[in-house]
Amino acid sequence: RSGSARAVTAVAALALPLRAAAAHHAVRIHDGRRDVASARASRRRTVAELTVVVLALGAVEMLRRRGATDGAGDLVAVAPVLVGVIAALVLVRLYPLPLRGLARPARRLRGAVGPLALARAGRTSASAVLPLLALLTAFTVAAFGGSVLNGVADARDRAALLSVGADARVEAEAALPAGLAGRLGQAPGVREVTEVGIDYQAKIQNGRQSLPLATVDPAGYAALAGRTGLGAFPAGELGRPDGAEGGSEDAVRPALASPAVAERLGTDTFHVRLADGTLTTLRIVLVRDRTPAVNGDDFLVVDRAGLPAAATRPNVALLTGGDLDAGAVHRAADDAGTVHLRSEERGTYVDSPLQSGGERIYTAAAAAAAGYAALALLLSLASAAPERAALLARLRTMGLTRAQGRRLLVLESLPQALPAALGGILTGWAAVRLLSPGIDLTTLAVPATTSPAGRAELSADPWSLAVPAVAVLVLAVGVAAVQAWWSGRRGAVAELRAGDAR
Structure with a gap:
């Protein structure tokens, strides 16, 4: 018994030092870069992501089958976020693939700006893709909220048209x-x-x-x-x-x-x-x-x-x-005779706190999501601003012009903003199509005393999909251009000294 106890004690005492010695048997200066184009997700991360995706898919399917008024009403509030999380996790996994695929052909391009911008986009930290999660989630919520408001407006227009029969009616x-x-x-x-x-x-x-x-x-x-x-x-x-x-x-x-x-x-x-x-x-x-x-x-x-x-x-x-x-x-x-106007009839449909309050909630959700997306992008660009400014200063000492510096920063920001914009459009459209069978907007659109023109269904609003995506692209390009202009005003020596101080 004493021998077994000593063996167990020895194993417990030596396990950690031996594991540390095995991990550090070779001398290394650093652990290597965690570039987004070369990083590989761990098994724990893969399991966690799959778990989140399966749970989100299950919740969306339950909402589609049971509907918002049949025990799944609480899911309506979180359903757009769930769809956005699913799409964001998929996009984060797919994001490095085009960077790897374009890296080799870019080397054959003439000029240094294009290949350098693509190489820098692929060499950013793996954590730099995290804003994609915030952007896609915000895009989905904004598209969903805008589509709800558009569906409510269409249902009211249809009900008013059905009641009047045209744009105006004179009856005696x-x-x-x-x-x-x-x-x-x-x-x-x-x-x-x-x-x-x-x-x-x-x-x-x-x-x-x-x-x-x-x-x-x-x-x-x-x-x-x-x-x-x-x-x-x-x-x-x-x-x-x-x-x-x-x-x-x-x-x-x-x-x-x-x-x-x-x-x-x-x-x-x-x-x-x-x-x-x-x-x-x-x-x-x-x-x-x-x-x-x-x-x-x-x-x-x-x-x-x-x-x-x-x-x-x-x-x-x-x-x-x-x-x-x-x-x-x-x-x-x-x-x-009696005059009935379609516009006046439509104005009578907002007569309850449920309808007016519901519209305000979805309007606030869409506005907050758009602001959240802009904030996430600005914070991401601001965190990399000092390093990018120092890079421009070093490249100017090697002959890079101000116009080339602007193009470099703009092209470097596109690999993150462009997938977020395109993915946001696709995700918003998919969220509306997935959730529309379980959401009835009739109660929100017209009063209970009004005979609706059928079920008010949720449909994708092109403006709600396109405006946030275009805004993100414009914001990313604008911030990069402003940063390049500001760095050019300060001069290369000041930027290099600031970069050394950092």
Whole structure:
């Protein structure tokens, strides 16, 4: 027993000194450079990165499957960060590959600026790629926040368009006065005026059911539906058939119907009695989910030609235009009917703390992420500024001009800023595409009392993707150019003395 105890004691006492002696049996001046192009990740780092990636992927998949309103709502706040972390870890691993691949061909280039800039980008410390983590994470959050705001704005525009039917709507209980369409067409910003007659008391199936019936001019109404994107259809399909005269029951007229009406009535002919007692025979030939004249799930649209003028007098005018003058439209209507503007309808949708507060949160998140990205880049450039200034001073003593110094610093900053910008665009787009199935923006976009135009989905906003990336490139190039200009003002001797002091 005493021999075993002495052996164990000897092993425990000698293990550390022997390990240290084995590690230092050869005399070395330093441990070698930890350049980003030559450094190899340790196994511990690999395991840690794989663990983080697997956990992040699992959280994103759970959000996609269960949705934000089904027990995964807390993941919405961290999901963009998780996607950004995944992309950043992948980019940090891939970042050295192009530097290694371009190092040898760069040696054949004429001039010293290009090869020197690429060589310096590959010889930076391995820890210099850490700002990529901050940049990509910030890019993803900014792109996600901007896409949420863009999705909310699109959903509100769509809901307002569905409610009004066009950019503006003038509706009267009786027929609109003659000449009103001409006055409305002269209002600033109005391009087209489409008149529609809507009979809300039209009876079908022997008077057992009633639903809105819109009588229109097929050509003008088809153009309106195409411009607004509300149930576009070919005008010829709704035109009055040859030989259809008056309100005869024998004249079967083609009709456009909503899916609910088409399901109830089928493709057979049916009779419709208008408010003035006129009886007409219709057959549904077109089915559309939406139509500009009527906001609802039940509607019929027919050609007014051949029907009695008293039954088809327009009582609704739909206006389209790029920038309508609300005051001019109201003055042109001159109390002839109720005026509804799409812009005014859209302004009524922000009426709860949830909606206004949610918008502020996403706006602040996008702004903070953009600022965080700029700060990370500036700190990274500032940390390397003294060493780069000293390098320029040494190179000037060997004949490097000021213009070449500016190009050197700009080219040296691009290998980090360019992958961050391109990776940020790709990561932001991927984050929106991955997370959109689990996020419904309807509640944030419109009030609960408003009938939304379908589910408000999250979609990538090009401006939210491009602006942060371009800003980072401009910032990196600008800082490098300013640093080269400032170093040139100080002179080579002052920079070399400052570099020796450091």
